[in-house]
Amino acid sequence: MVAIAAGIAVGLAGxxxxxxxxxxxxxxxxxxxxxxxxxxxxxxxxxxxxTIVIFGLVIAILLWTKMGTA
Amino acid sequence: xxxxxxMAKILIVGSKDKLKDTIEELYRLEKVHPIDFSAEEEGFxxxxxxxxxxxxxxxxxxxxxxxKDLAVVDKPIKDKVAAERIHTEIDEALITxxxxxxxxxxxxxxxxxxxxxxxxSKKLLEPFVPLGIDIDLYRGYESxxxxxxxxxxxxxxxxxxxxxxxxxxxxxxxxxIALFVAKAEAPEAQRLLVQEGFVDLPAPQGKxxxxxxxxxxxxxxxxxxxxxxxxxxKVTKLREKHEAFILASDEELSIQVxxxxxxxxxxxxxxxxxxxxxxxxxxxxAVQASLMSKIGDDIHIEVVEEKVTRKxxxxxxxxxxxxxxxxxxxxxxxxxxxxKPVSMFTHLTEMISVPMYGEIDPTNILAITFPLFFxxxxxxxxxxxxxxxxxxxxxxxxxxxxxxxxSAMLFFGGLWALIFGLFFFGEAFGMHFxxxxxAGASHTLYPYGDELSWSSMLQTNLTINLGPLPFGIYNxxxxxxxxxxxxxxxxxxxxxxxxxxxxxxxxxxxxFKHAFMHKVSxxxxxxxxxxxxxxxxxxxxxxxxxxxLDYRLIVGIVFLLIGIILAFRAEGGQSILELPGLLSNxxxxxxxxxxxxxxxxxxxxxxxxxxxxxxxxxxxxxxxAMAIFAIGHxxxxxxxxxxxxxxxxxxxxxELFQKFFTGGGSKFDPLRVVRKYTSER
Numbered sequence: 001m002v003a004i005a006a007g008i009a010v011g012l013a014g015x016x017x018x019x020x021x022x023x024x025x026x027x028x029x030x031x032x033x034x035x036x037x038x039x040x041x042x043x044x045x046x047x048x049x050x051t052i053v054i055f056g057l058v059i060a061i062l063l064w065t066k067m068g069t070a
Numbered sequence: 071x072x073x074x075x076x077m078a079k080i081l082i083v084g085s086k087d088k089l090k091d092t093i094e095e096l097y098r099l100e101k102v103h104p105i106d107f108s109a110e111e112e113g114f115x116x117x118x119x120x121x122x123x124x125x126x127x128x129x130x131x132x133x134x135x136x137x138k139d140l141a142v143v144d145k146p147i148k149d150k151v152a153a154e155r156i157h158t159e160i161d162e163a164l165i166t167x168x169x170x171x172x173x174x175x176x177x178x179x180x181x182x183x184x185x186x187x188x189x190x191s192k193k194l195l196e197p198f199v200p201l202g203i204d205i206d207l208y209r210g211y212e213s214x215x216x217x218x219x220x221x222x223x224x225x226x227x228x229x230x231x232x233x234x235x236x237x238x239x240x241x242x243x244x245x246x247i248a249l250f251v252a253k254a255e256a257p258e259a260q261r262l263l264v265q266e267g268f269v270d271l272p273a274p275q276g277k278x279x280x281x282x283x284x285x286x287x288x289x290x291x292x293x294x295x296x297x298x299x300x301x302x303x304k305v306t307k308l309r310e311k312h313e314a315f316i317l318a319s320d321e322e323l324s325i326q327v328x329x330x331x332x333x334x335x336x337x338x339x340x341x342x343x344x345x346x347x348x349x350x351x352x353x354x355x356a357v358q359a360s361l362m363s364k365i366g367d368d369i370h371i372e373v374v375e376e377k378v379t380r381k382x383x384x385x386x387x388x389x390x391x392x393x394x395x396x397x398x399x400x401x402x403x404x405x406x407x408x409x410k411p412v413s414m415f416t417h418l419t420e421m422i423s424v425p426m427y428g429e430i431d432p433t434n435i436l437a438i439t440f441p442l443f444f445x446x447x448x449x450x451x452x453x454x455x456x457x458x459x460x461x462x463x464x465x466x467x468x469x470x471x472x473x474x475x476x477s478a479m480l481f482f483g484g485l486w487a488l489i490f491g492l493f494f495f496g497e498a499f500g501m502h503f504x505x506x507x508x509a510g511a512s513h514t515l516y517p518y519g520d521e522l523s524w525s526s527m528l529q530t531n532l533t534i535n536l537g538p539l540p541f542g543i544y545n546x547x548x549x550x551x552x553x554x555x556x557x558x559x560x561x562x563x564x565x566x567x568x569x570x571x572x573x574x575x576x577x578x579x580x581x582f583k584h585a586f587m588h589k590v591s592x593x594x595x596x597x598x599x600x601x602x603x604x605x606x607x608x609x610x611x612x613x614x615x616x617x618x619l620d621y622r623l624i625v626g627i628v629f630l631l632i633g634i635i636l637a638f639r640a641e642g643g644q645s646i647l648e649l650p651g652l653l654s655n656x657x658x659x660x661x662x663x664x665x666x667x668x669x670x671x672x673x674x675x676x677x678x679x680x681x682x683x684x685x686x687x688x689x690x691x692x693x694x695a696m697a698i699f700a701i702g703h704x705x706x707x708x709x710x711x712x713x714x715x716x717x718x719x720x721x722x723x724x725e726l727f728q729k730f731f732t733g734g735g736s737k738f739d740p741l742r743v744v745r746k747y748t749s750e751r
Binding site for chain 1: 421422551611657658660667716719720723724
């Protein structure tokens, strides 16, 4: 059960951040096409949703370490 | 050292006949950043270009036309051309160049055009070859109409039924037809053909058999090809002959035009000019002295502000009764003062924005922590060495800013990866040096450990304890909680530095009160969280008995409350909404070790496949094992550049910079001449 929970945590979080990044990424590439200088700002905006998957990963790791004890 | 260089604002005024000399001198000094004149000031207009501007521009235009004809591209040349030589020779050279080149280019273009025409007529002729009718027979009849074109099905049966006087020619594949029909029946024939999917293809002009014509065209094309390659060779030779001179002249003339058009950026009256400019305060005296000695008393240099304040003051002015307008002080350009190796990372900061005049150059902190984070995420002796070698090669060979920055990241990041790999994780290629035992395994039965490690591979105990620095304090895959906990503390420390820099920046730009409300408040919130963190860990994760009167809880909550109140008063309700943002910033740092773990997991998988599953079989299997080992680790190595690099820089851009960096400054860009192809003397 714990393993499934960990899988779901990281999997759904990954899907969610992928979905969010898709939108941001599209816009960022568009902005970059207009002006190359926007690359830095685009990159920053692009990776913001990534934090979601890191949260998922942390929860998954915490669950996983619980597996041995539970 | 951390701030951009102190700037002075000067105003140079002089009579117009000295303008040219002044411009020359300003370009020579390379210390003066002019402020574009805004035509708002009373009594002044924009200056007009120096008289030689239009003549030089025309020459440049002619030269560029020649250069385009010859397809000259930027590339390194052997000997630089003296600027003096260009000045004396350019007029004559332009005439001879044009004459010499025009002939060759025209010949080449004529051949190309003829070849193109031939290709077109061949395209028109080719479909008619299979019909075998002479071209002149397709037209010129009084009582016969001719249809030529493609059909999708054979029209013969239909035509046979409806028409009386006709003759039909078909190609072998039945797709191209030529129908000769009495004019009276032409409308009916056309209707029937259209029903059969007829697409008109006009017969070509000319005489004789189409196959003969195609043959003639092929023969001519062959001759043209040879002539064309001769002509192209001639153009190439001309290009090689004149390339250096053209590149150099282009550069020199561009410089001349830029200088001649400089007055457009300055103010002017009927007889005088005025140039506003920024000069680094440290060079102010030198600039003044040099201008005075070269040009003399005919110009006057007014120092408007010797040390321009870094404060960002917005002063209000009443423009009409009851209407106030805000004036923002002009921001001086930022001349960044970082030296190597810190300046090797400046490009990364500039990718976000150029620091403002009144704020710390974030490169100073980025240059320290970015390679550190990179190293922590990689944390492997072998990869670290690999990155260092790549970075070193990069230092010696790459030229572009992007690649230089990447080389710096690889070299210094690799150095940290080596250090972390050796002392902190104690591993190379994802395998530990020291023996590893699985839970419950006997140490006497397996003196070198029962799990894969360098010790078990080499059958020697590689545990080395250097007193306080044993090789490999933590195991990436076993000490997961501890490593995450460490990463969070690194995050808190990093953000703490960020807020401290923020306090400094705000104090410089807006005064301490502003800094206290806007940055110290958040600093307190962060500290409060830092006190609460071990308490929460004890309570929730380690399940230790902790009381409600624990000092960490009390201090933490007090700090948090004070911080929140201050932030609320300074920024309003928005600050409350930003609280979870700070928490997520801190948690975001867990990627520092999480990425290391992910890579360790991959490395473990490859190592086990290579050394435990395939390798022991020996023979060819051993070679296969080595191949898997090499390919697998190469893959992890490449992924490490991407993930460690991008995540490392992201932690700076998203988490750190937002705590203190405003950006939006302009780069110090003094008047100067950059020569690639020419030499001054």
